[in-house]
Amino acid sequence: MGLVESGKMPKPLTKLLNLSRKYSVWAYQWGLACCAIEMGAAFASPRYDVMRLGVIPFPASPRQADLVIISGTVTDKIVPAIRRLYEQMPDPKYVISMGSCANTGGPYWDSYSVTKGVDQVIPVDVYVPGCPPRPEALIEGIALLQARIQNEDMAARWKGEQGQEPIVVG
């Protein structure tokens, strides 16, 4: 890993590594509410089937995951668990915020117990709007994330210098 840290990765190697990462995204499912049903449809049903995109939705723990999909209503009570989940994931790690609740609080914008957006707690790479989003929207979010991974400068990512704007689907 010395090459990566020093930023002296040959370009073809970067491309190869990025291609490998792009098509083996281990996605951790963090279903908190009704969006999890749509996530289940996107992941498990033969109609949508994310595994054809190289996304593997079966990591046994966050420590094996590259991507976490926060789908559903984030309450103040579960925030410590989300924070710990994110800290357990190894770098490079990505977060998809799925649905209005995880994005902004959504219909619970005035609630006493709902966190107004998971981006207050952990950095978000892709926002998928909708209440709930259709499985196609989630898959588009994943595809856009894969496109970003393909073009990523690994050294910059490693050093935490990659200050990219988050992707918004739609």
Place this chain on the structure above:
Amino acid sequence: MADDAATTEDAPLEQAPATDERRDAVVAELTELLGDAVVDSLVKPGLGIWVRVATDAWSETAEVARHRMGFRFFDFLSAIDWLPSPYGRYEDAAIEVEFPPPMPDRADAVPGYTGGDTRFQVLASVAKPGTDLRLLLKADVPDDDLRIGTWTRTYVGAAWHERETHEMFGITFEGNPDLRHIYLPSDFEGHPLRKEFPLLARVIKPWPGIVDVEPMPGEADDAEGDEDA
């Protein structure tokens, strides 16, 4: 439950009988077993039974309902805050909401079925398996001392309901061994289901749904008409 009853009141069922001997008998039996502790009662024929009992008899009422009368199924336990909301209906409010708002007069509260003398009432519903009989029990909680007996010794399932009522209304159930928060973070301050609890997001931002309201078809839209003229 009260909503159902109110709807039915507006449009009475044609089949609804004028009297209901089975439910009247339940009230009579409860009154016989509890004596003076039954403060008030209401029977809606074919619908339900509402009984208000004295505060001190709240735990005993559960005991009697379950073990002497066969209401073995515990449905729910909660509380009501009868204070009118100091914020009014947020949806109707103008952009500026005065904060903190003036507290409304407790006397303006309209008590529900079987009446009530205090701001808070606890209520619980129990049912008799094998029949369609349900019993809605209520008791006043004294304004100066928000304490009432626990039901957990009779219905074990009431423990979580009492925890929720404790955190949402601040009512203490004496004898419940474990009144920790159940839904809210343990360091949460305030009691969200009390009427004076502010939803700060709504104080800062007016109700956003109001801008989406379209005029009903056929309703003259004056402003638009003026523009045309």
